[in-house]
Amino acid sequence: MSLRIIVVLAVLTGVTGSPGVMIRPEADPADMTAHPNSVPETVEDSEIYRQEVPVEEEAEEDVMATGELKPNHYQAQRAAKVVQHYLNTHYGSPFRLFGLHKVNSGNAEDVADSGRKYQLEISVQEIISNTTENCSAEVLFPRGEQQRSPKVQASCEELLKINSTAQEEALFQKYKTNQRLLSAQNLPDSYGHIEPDSEPLWHLGIVASSFVMLNESSENTLYNMAQVANITQLATENELLKFDCHILLHEMVSQEIVHWKLLFTWSPPEGVKVLQMEQLPHCQHHEKPPNTN
């Protein structure tokens, strides 16, 4: 009889996942009462709630704004994105584009009467060659009445050695000697697709957008280019190529899509230079984007 019981027990132990018996998860007492709504809690509940917050948390918040930053937190990430925009603005081309890969470390400090300065160690990827390099950078977000653009210094020697001159020259010649002026829309399209022939135009759009994104950035924004709605080559008399484009930027914090119209030039020696930029109003009733002449 007892042998039979032992056998049953042995079998039972070997079986997994019996649905008949279930452990109720141990109720976390704080869990039961915690109800963090804006409706005022009883004092008791609030106390339980606050108890859950580690004591260091409050002090940590102050540390976050100044001093050593957590690399994955938004403060360092937003400042690092500004460095990306800076690199693309100054060094970007149809064959050289930079993306923020990782923030390794960051530090922030208030600079009296100037603003807040971030010091960052980041790794940056050159997207087309798929190389990643470490860079040091400094970003100063100015204080003051006017919304002024951040000032960036970055040292990414290895990445900037990437030689794309030959490809750029070839593309430049091709566009210069084209019979028709180029034009493309919706880069990428709704499905993330870009025709191979339009890729350089997409890259040019990213570089030109970076001017705007750099200009518009603050500690409270995170910009990415969502789409080149339209890019059109314009005739020029000189050695430069000239483009008119309508771009859509995605600002992460507000989640808004911001429309800009840009006029810019490009040549391999000079890089991309933005001549004019204008923010477009986007009322929800616009079915079509404004015509670009």
Next chain:
Amino acid sequence: MPEVRRPPDELTPTHVSLLTDTQHAQRTLRLRNACLLTPQISNWMAQVAKDHPDVVTKVEYGQTYEKRTISLLKIGLNTGENKKAIWMDCGIHAREWIAPAFCQYFVRQILQAYKTDPKMQEMLKNMDFYVTPVLNMDGYVYSWKDNTTRLWRKNRSPGPSGCNCTGVDLNRNFDANWGTVGVSFDCCSNVYCGSQPTSEPEAQAVTYFVGTRKEDFLCFLTIHSYSQLLLIPYGNPNFTAPNYNELMEVGLGAADAIRRVHGMNYTVGTSPDVLYANAGSSRDWARTQGIPFTYTFELRDKGIFGFELPEDQIKPTCEEAYSGALHIITYAHDKTFSGAVATAAVTLWTMLLAVGATGNTLM
């Protein structure tokens, strides 16, 4: 009128379907067929339920502003008992097309695993999965309409009188610290939180369905894009979830699982820490209901393509996200169920020994 090619039954709109080989047929679908979206998704769900009648049921649980039905697939073995549950919703934000694609992938994947994987069989025996492929159906259809609507985010309810814009940000409309931070009361804003908490029919549907079953739910996963993040409650920085440490630990485990698939890094943390503060999210609401494991998944990428993720990234994104989601779900399941048999066995052994020790008459 361009010829409209009917896709195969299994196929859903281009960006959503993964497993078909007919890329060409997909591309033909394109933007001409926004109006076919609703029946296509609905038909796909019905087909899945029909193909797996023992484990899948299609459940209608609400209506959008434009009167589209909101449905989910309930997946699990019918044991006749009240079961624990996993919630997953996709497509709260219209333009985040990769999210509905993932919900589809997830459903297909668990049904595939169910055929051969004992662990999945165990989980489907112990739990029910409730998966909503597209919650904000009106917004999603609108984002398919033409090139100018692709980046729509909100639902499609009309603005309050005096405000000319459309739509409420559903992920600011839930009743969790509603209206306190990271929102706008301007109805034209993309983070407009609505006239009051749960004012929107889509948010009401979730609130009612999950709210009336809240003790059953172990996990509440809400899928978004982009930024490659796993977000834990709360969006309001003044509040910390009671199980914050556990949420972080399990989240980090999920991020590791994701990285093992294709090397992609997903950052884990609260919204205010790693992204921005925000109130009224579905995740926060679920946590306040006592559902222990609540996560927002922000899928690929990190800004190069953003919402317009290329087709060749759909499958890898879904594969890695599946791995991450499964990590969380398995943890929640095992925490609830695995100890059961061991406990029962220990109890019986103890009894036997006690009986034996008193020289009882079991012999």
